[in-house]
Amino acid sequence: MTPHEPRDPDFAARVRASFERQLFMATLGARLVRVEPGEVDLELPVRTELTQQHGFLHAGALASVADSACGYAALSLMPAGAAVLSVEFKINLLAPAAGDRVLAKGRVIRAGKTVTVCWGEVVAFSETTETTETTGTTATTERLAATMVWAMMTVEGRGLAD
Amino acid sequence: MTPHEPRDPDFAARVRASFERQLFMATLGARLVRVEPGEVDLELPVRTELTQQHGFLHAGALASVADSACGYAALSLMPAGAAVLSVEFKINLLAPAAGDRVLAKGRVIRAGKTVTVCWGEVVAFSETTETTETTGTTATTERLAATMVWAMMTVEGRGLAD
Amino acid sequence: MTPHEPRDPDFAARVRASFERQLFMATLGARLVRVEPGEVDLELPVRTELTQQHGFLHAGALASVADSACGYAALSLMPAGAAVLSVEFKINLLAPAAGDRVLAKGRVIRAGKTVTVCWGEVVAFSETTETTETTGTTATTERLAATMVWAMMTVEGRGLAD
Amino acid sequence: MTPHEPRDPDFAARVRASFERQLFMATLGARLVRVEPGEVDLELPVRTELTQQHGFLHAGALASVADSACGYAALSLMPAGAAVLSVEFKINLLAPAAGDRVLAKGRVIRAGKTVTVCWGEVVAFSETTETTETTGTTATTERLAATMVWAMMTVEGRGLAD
Numbered sequence: 001m002t003p004h005e006p007r008d009p010d011f012a013a014r015v016r017a018s019f020e021r022q023l024f025m026a027t028l029g030a031r032l033v034r035v036e037p038g039e040v041d042l043e044l045p046v047r048t049e050l051t052q053q054h055g056f057l058h059a060g061a062l063a064s065v066a067d068s069a070c071g072y073a074a075l076s077l078m079p080a081g082a083a084v085l086s087v088e089f090k091i092n093l094l095a096p097a098a099g100d101r102v103l104a105k106g107r108v109i110r111a112g113k114t115v116t117v118c119w120g121e122v123v124a125f126s127e128t129t130e131t132t133e134t135t136g137t138t139a140t141t142e143r144l145a146a147t148m149v150w151a152m153m154t155v156e157g158r159g160l161a162d
Numbered sequence: 163m164t165p166h167e168p169r170d171p172d173f174a175a176r177v178r179a180s181f182e183r184q185l186f187m188a189t190l191g192a193r194l195v196r197v198e199p200g201e202v203d204l205e206l207p208v209r210t211e212l213t214q215q216h217g218f219l220h221a222g223a224l225a226s227v228a229d230s231a232c233g234y235a236a237l238s239l240m241p242a243g244a245a246v247l248s249v250e251f252k253i254n255l256l257a258p259a260a261g262d263r264v265l266a267k268g269r270v271i272r273a274g275k276t277v278t279v280c281w282g283e284v285v286a287f288s289e290t291t292e293t294t295e296t297t298g299t300t301a302t303t304e305r306l307a308a309t310m311v312w313a314m315m316t317v318e319g320r321g322l323a324d
Numbered sequence: 325m326t327p328h329e330p331r332d333p334d335f336a337a338r339v340r341a342s343f344e345r346q347l348f349m350a351t352l353g354a355r356l357v358r359v360e361p362g363e364v365d366l367e368l369p370v371r372t373e374l375t376q377q378h379g380f381l382h383a384g385a386l387a388s389v390a391d392s393a394c395g396y397a398a399l400s401l402m403p404a405g406a407a408v409l410s411v412e413f414k415i416n417l418l419a420p421a422a423g424d425r426v427l428a429k430g431r432v433i434r435a436g437k438t439v440t441v442c443w444g445e446v447v448a449f450s451e452t453t454e455t456t457e458t459t460g461t462t463a464t465t466e467r468l469a470a471t472m473v474w475a476m477m478t479v480e481g482r483g484l485a486d
Numbered sequence: 487m488t489p490h491e492p493r494d495p496d497f498a499a500r501v502r503a504s505f506e507r508q509l510f511m512a513t514l515g516a517r518l519v520r521v522e523p524g525e526v527d528l529e530l531p532v533r534t535e536l537t538q539q540h541g542f543l544h545a546g547a548l549a550s551v552a553d554s555a556c557g558y559a560a561l562s563l564m565p566a567g568a569a570v571l572s573v574e575f576k577i578n579l580l581a582p583a584a585g586d587r588v589l590a591k592g593r594v595i596r597a598g599k600t601v602t603v604c605w606g607e608v609v610a611f612s613e614t615t616e617t618t619e620t621t622g623t624t625a626t627t628e629r630l631a632a633t634m635v636w637a638m639m640t641v642e643g644r645g646l647a648d
Contacts, residue, residue, distance in 0.1 A: 024220035027189070027211045049189045053324060058186035059248050060229045064222020086221050087439060088475060090252035090414060090576050092603050092635060094596045109633060110580045114438075114477060115411060117578050117633070147595060147603070149578060149635050151412060153438060153477075162215060249601060250637060252414050252576060254441050254473060256434045271471060272418045276600075276639060277573060279416050279471070309433060309441070311416060311473050313574060315600060315639075348544035351513070351535045373513045377648060382510035383572050384553045388546020410545050414576035486539060 004038035004108055008080040011037065015072045018162045022068060030065050030104075032072070038108035040072040045101045046124075057097035062104075062122050062146055066091065069106030070118035070150035075162050077111045082154050083162050087115070089150040097145040099126035106150070113154070120148030166200035166270055170242040173199065177234045180324045184230060192227050192266075194234070200270035202234040207263045208286075219259035224266075224284050224308055228253065231268030232280035232312035237324050239273045244316050245324050249277070251312040259307040261288035268312070275316070282310030328362035328432055332404040335361065339396045342486045346392060354389050354428075356396070362432035364396040369425045370448075381421035386428075386446050386470055390415065393430030394442035394474035399486050401435045406478050407486050411439070413474040421469040423450035430474070437478070444472030490524035490594055494566040497523065501558045504648045508554060516551050516590075518558070524594035526558040531587045532610075543583035548590075548608050548632055552577065555592030556604035556636035561648050563597045568640050569648050573601070575636040583631040585612035592636070599640070606634030 008014060012035045019025060019032050025042075028050065034041035042065045044050075044057075052058040067089055075084050102124050109117045124145040129138045170176060174197045181187060181194050187204075190212065196203035204227045206212075206219075214220040229251055237246050264286050271279045286307040291300045332338060336359045343349060343356050349366075352374065358365035366389045368374075368381075376382040391413055399408050426448050433441045448469040453462050494500060498521045505511060505518050511528075514536065520527035528551045530536075530543075538544040553575055561570050588610045595603045610631040615624045 018215045021215040022213070022220065023210055024212050024214060024223055049185055051185050053180045053183040054245075058184065058226060058230075059251075060222060060226020061186055063225045063229070063251075064220060067220075067222045067225070083216075086255050088252065088254040088412065089221075089225075090250065090635060092250040092637060093248050094598070094603060110630065112580070117580060119633075144596065147635070149576060149633065151578060250574065252473060254475060256436070256441060272468065274418070279418060306434065309473065311414060311471070313416060342539045345539040346537070346544065347534055348536050348538060348547055373509055375509050377504045377507040378569075382508065382550060382553075383575075384546060384550020385510055387549045387553070387575075388544060391546045391549070392544075407540075410579050412576065412578040413545075413549075414574065416574040417572050 004077055004111065006037040006077060008078065011076045015040065015076050018075065019072060024064065025068060028061060028064060030068070035076060038073055038077050040069050040076060040106045042069045042104045043101060044104065046097070046099060057102060059093055062097050062102065063091050065102065065104035066106070066120040066122050066146065066148045067150065069104040070120045070148060071152065073106035073108050073118050074116045074152050077108055078154060085153050085155050087151045087153050089148055091146050091148045093146050095143050095145050097122065097124045099124040101125050102145060116152050116154065118150040120150055122146040166239050166273065168199040168239060170240065173238045177202065177238050180237065181234060186226065187230060190223060190226060192230070197238060200235055200239050202231050202238060202268045204231045204266045205263060206266065208259070208261060219264060221255055224259050224264065225253050227264065227266035228282040228284050228308065228310045229312065231266040232282045232310060233314065235268035235270050235280050236278045236314050239270055240316060247315050247317050249313045249315050251310055253308050253310045255308050257305050257307050259284065259286045261286040263287050264307060278314050278316065280312040282312055284308040328401050328435065330361040330401060332402065335400045339364065339400050342399065343396060348388065349392060352385060352388060354392070359400060362397055362401050362435070364393050364400060364430045366393045366428045367425060368428065370421070370423060381426060383417055386421050386426065387415050389426065389428035390444040390446050390470065390472045391474065393428040394444045394472060395476065397430035397432050397442050398440045398476050401432055402478060409477050409479050411475045411477050413472055415470055415472045417470050419467050419469050421446065421448045423448040425449050426469060440476050440478065442474040444474055446470040490563050490597065492523040492563060494564065497562045501526065501562050504561065505558060510550065511554060514547060514550060516554070521562060524559055524563050526555050526562060526592045528555045528590045529587060530590065532583070532585060543588060545579055548583050548588065549577050551588065551590035552592070552606040552608050552632065552634040553636065555590040556606045556634060557638065559592035559594050559604050560602045560638050563594055564640060571639050571641050573637045573639050575634055577632055577634045579632050581629050581631050583608065583610045585610040587611050588631060602638050602640065604636040606636055608632040
C-alpha cells in the first residue's frame with residue numbers, strides 16, 4: 001500500500017469528532033488510538049459483557065471495531081463535506097479472540113472516486129505474568145484473530161456529513 | 163430452501179441455553195424470538211447506545227445480531243455434543259437501519275458434514291402513529307436493511323460444546 | 325423478493341445484445357436461457373476444457389457464469405444508457421459441480437439508485453440413463469453447487485453503456 | 487505475513503503437476519510463473535476471447551486466475567496426500583483489467599489445521615511504446631485490478647489428492 005494524501009487538512013479532528021458521535025463505540029468501550037491518512041487503529045479491552053458462549057469476544061464485537069476502524073480510515077481521506085456509507089464487509093475469523101484486549105487496524109487499499117476499499121485486521125493480545133521470589137515479568141503474546149475486507153461509497157449532496 | 167431435520171431432539175432448549183450464555187446479546191438487548199430447525203430469529207430494539215454517527219443502528223450491532231441468528235440456525239441442526247465455530251461472514255448494507263427495532267433472521271442454506279452455510283436478513287421496522295381528533299392508528303413500515311452470507315465449521319472432540 | 329419493474333422497455337434485447345459482446349461467454353460455451361426483469365439464467369454445458377484437477381468444473385468457470393447472470397439481472401432493471409460496473413462478489417462453493425451442465429441464476433435483491441445487489445445460484449444437473457431390455461429411462465438429479473452475493477454500481481455519463 | 491515452512495519437500499513439483507491437470511487454465515492461457523512456500527503467481531495474457539462487453543478482461547477470467555493462484559499457494563503448504571477444496575472466495579474489482587497481461591498473486595495469510603485463508607491480488611500491466619526518429623522506448627504501467635480473500639478446507643481420507 002502506498003502512502004495516502006489527505007484531502008481535508010483537518011482529517012484527524014474530523015475523524016475524532018465523528019468517532020465521539022458513534023455511541024456504540026462507547027458502549028463497547030473502544031478507544032481511538034491512531035489516526036493517520038488512510039490508517040486508523042481502535043483498541044478494545046475484552047470484557048465479560050462482550051463475550052459469546054465460550055467466553056471469547058463475540059464475533060460481532062470484533063466485527064464492530066474492525067468496521068469502525070475501516071470506516072474512519074476511509075473517512076480520513078475524504079474531502080471535507082463528504083459522507084461515508086458502508087456498503088459491505090466480509091470478515092474471516094482466524095482464531096478465537098482470547099486475551100485482554102484487541103487492536104483493530106483499518107487500512108485503505110484503494111480510495112476511488114465513488115468506492116473506497118479497506119483492509120482490516122484484528123489482533124488479540126494476552127498478557128501473562130510470571131512471578132519468581134523477587135521479580136515479576138510480563139510477556140505479551142499477540143495473535144491475528146480476524147481479517148476484514150470492507151467497501152464504502154462516497155456520498156455528497158444528500159444532506160449527510162461525517 | 164428445503165425443511166431441515168434436527169439431529170438433536172432438544173435443539174430448541176440447547177439453542178436457548180447457549181444464547182443465554184452469549185453475554186454480548188444481553189449487552190445489546192437482543193431477544194430470541196423464534197427457534198425452529200434451521201431457522202432462528204432475534205429481535206433487537208434500537209437504542210441510542212447502539213448508534214453510529216448519524217443516529218442509525220451501527221453496522222456492527224446489526225452484524226452482531228445477524229451473526230448470532232445464523233449461528234443458532236446452524237446450531238439447531240447440529241448433533242448433540244458438537245460445537246459451532248464461525249469461520250466467516252459477509253454483510254451487505256442495503257439501507258440505514260432506521261426505526262424502532264430490527265429483526266435478524268438466520269436460515270440454513272446447506273448443512274454439510276463439516277461446513278454449514280446460512281443466509282441472514284435484517285429487517286428494520288418503524289412505527290408511525292397518526293392521530294385524528296378521536297382515534298390513533300399505528301402503521302408499521304418494514305425495510306430490508308442488510309443481508310448476510312455466513313459459514314461455520316462443525317467441531318467435535320476439541321473440548322468445546324455449545 | 326418482490327417483482328421488479330423494468331425502466332427500459334427494451335431491456336431483453338439490450339441484455340441479449342450485451343451478452344453477445346461478452347466474448348468470454350462464447351469461449352466458455354454459455355447460453356442465455358432466460359431474461360425477465362431482475363432475473364437472468366445462463367446455461368453452461370460442462371466440458372473437459374473447463375475442468376480443474378479433479379475433473380470437476382473449475383470454480384472460476386462457475387463464478388464466471390454466476391457473475392454474468394447477476395450482471396445481466398442487474399442490467400435488466402437499468403434505465404437506457406446506464407452502464408453496469410461490477411464492484412465485488414462472493415461465492416460459496418457448496419458441492420463439486422459434477423454432471424453434464426450447470427444453470428446459473430441471477431436475481432436482483434435490491435436495485436438502488438447507485439448500488440444494486442444480486443443473489444446468484446449455480447445448480448448442477450446430472451443425467452443418468454437406466455436401460456432395460458426394451459426401454460431406457462433418463463433420470464436427472466440436481467444439486468446446488470454454489471451461491472453468490474454480487475454488487476455493482478450504476479455508472480452514467482462516463483462514456484460507457486451496456 | 488510471516489515466511490511459511492512447507493510440509494511436503496516436493497511442494498513445487500506437486501503444485502506444477504496439479505496445475506497441468508487444471509485444463510481450464512490452459513483454456514484461459516494462464517501460466518504458472520512463481521511457486522514458493524505459501525506464494526504462487528500466475529500470468530494471464532489478455533486476449534479478445536476472454537473479454538466482457540466493454541473489451542476488458544471478464545471479471546470471471548480474472549477471478550479464475552486469482553482462485554487458482556490462491557489454491558496453489560494453499561496447496562504448497564499442505565502435507566503430501568492432502569487435498570484442497572475451495573470453500574469460498576470474495577473478489578473486489580478495483581479497476582478495469584485493461585492492458586496486455588495480468589499477474590495473479592496468491593499468498594497464504596493463515597494455514598490452519600482445517601481452514602487455510604489466502605489473500606489474492608490481480609495486477610494489470612500495460613505496455614506503451616513511444617517511438618522517436620531513431621529509437622523506441624517501452625514503458626510499462628501497472629494497476630491493481632482486483633483483490634481476493636479466499637478460504638479452503640483441508641481434506642484427508644476422502645479419496646481425493648492434489
